[in-house]
Amino acid sequence: MRDEMLMAPERVAAHELPSPRGFWQWSGEVYGARSHDWLTVQELGGNVNLALLLHRLDKLMIPVDLLDLQPALLQTEAVLTPWRALRQNAKGRLGESEYQAMLAHELELERLQQGVLLQTLRSLTLVRGKSQNLLNYLSLLGATQGPLRDLIC
Numbered sequence: 001m002r003d004e005m006l007m008a009p010e011r012v013a014a015h016e017l018p019s020p021r022g023f024w025q026w027s028g029e030v031y032g033a034r035s036h037d038w039l040t041v042q043e044l045g046g047n048v049n050l051a052l053l054l055h056r057l058d059k060l061m062i063p064v065d066l067l068d069l070q071p072a073l074l075q076t077e078a079v080l081t082p083w084r085a086l087r088q089n090a091k092g093r094l095g096e097s098e099y100q101a102m103l104a105h106e107l108e109l110e111r112l113q114q115g116v117l118l119q120t121l122r123s124l125t126l127v128r129g130k131s132q133n134l135l136n137y138l139s140l141l142g143a144t145q146g147p148l149r150d151l152i153c
Contacts, residue, residue, distance in 0.1 A: 009127035009128065009129060010127060010128040011125070011126070011127055011128075012060075012062055012126040012127060012128060014122050016060070017060075017062075017118065017121060017122060017126075018053075018056055018118065019118075020111075020114060020115045020118055023053070023056065023114055023118060024111055024114060026056065027049070027052045027056075027114065030052060030055070031048070031052065034147075034148075036147075037147040037148050038051065038052070038148070040143060040147055040148065041138075041141065041143065041148070044141040044142065044143050045141065046137065046138075046140075046141045046143075047073055047077070049110060049113050049114050049117060050069060050073060050117065050137065051134060051137060051138075051148075053069075053114070053117055053118075053121070054066075054133035054134045054136075054137050055133075055134045057131060057133050058131045058132070058133050058134050060131075061128050061129065061130070061131050062126050062127075062128060062129075062131055063126075063127075063129050063130065063131040063132070063133060064121065064124065064126065064131075064133055066133075066136065066137060066140070068120070068124055069117060069120055069121070071120065072113075072116045072117045072119070072120040073113075073117070075116060076109070076112065076113035076116050076117075077113075079109060080106070080109045080110065080113055083102075083105065083106055083109055084106055086102070087099070087102040087103060087106055090102065134148070
């Protein structure tokens with residue numbers, strides 16, 4: 001019985017997960033330090049917010065199944081992807097203030113996406129353990145040899 005207790009996985013409490021505000025700030029710092037590298041994820045068809053979350057979870061030693069987060073991505077990408085394309089296509093045709101307003105709106109959509117990802121994460125039963133979330137995601141994208149490989153925990 002005692003051995004079973006020692007072997008039982010440690011469940012992750014909700015308060016141990018990143019808060020939306022804290023994660024937004026952390027993401028801004030991590031992304032800002034290497035924005036070009038993180039954009040590689042997007043260029044490969046991946047999602048930067050998901051990659052940042054997976055990186056954070058790796059640091060916290062919290063493995064997650066990517067399929068569990070997929071509904072949150074589908075829901076938010078349905079709005080974010082067309083908006084991003086619209087902004088990129090309008091860049092040369094807008095004045096600076098209009099373009100900056102579109103960019104600010106896109107950032108709010110990014111923040112919303114992070115919130116939905118975190119909300120989905122909080123609905124899962126999570127345990128501590130060996131975590132290779134970012135490695136698994138980058139492998140799916142074919143990017144394990146790219147510029148983010150040094151971030152893999």
